Amino acid sequence: MIIGFGFGSPLTALLMLVVTASLSYFFFKAIRRRRNVDWTDDRGSDISELRRRKRAYYYEQRQRARELMDAYDLTDQEIEERINRELDEK
Template identity: 50%
Template sequence: MIIGFGFGSPLTALIMLLATSAISYVIWRSFRKLNGRPNKPTRAELRRYYEEQRERARALAREFDISDEEIERRIDRELDNHDGH
């Protein structure tokens, strides 16, 4: 967010507007850096992230790619376990 103000003669007002806007921008950038926002990720970091997500998706697909009969068995097991408590 950039805030600027100026008053007086038009030239003075314009100079003040530019100066206060620049100061506001510098303050905004310094708070943004202090906020701890991460820098833009590198290509290698993005590649690693997407490869990890792809492997997770494959593992979940292997775990949950089951038949209707297996679904029924799992439901029965869970219901039996809840009844036992």
């Protein structure tokens, strides 16, 4: 939005601000759409199939969270031991 500030007439500056804001919005939406799981791709599919796919996705995410929790849920003493072990290896 800074691009349009101070260039030419106020109408030109306002137009440049609107264009810049629109471009930023569309870039944000494009990046966000690529990153998120899109469940709306199957418009004609059965609701039970969509429910099954979502359930499998969330169970998979829960399993990943448990694995990460097991790997990184450490006490202060375990953290210090891990740091010492990693520094001793180098």
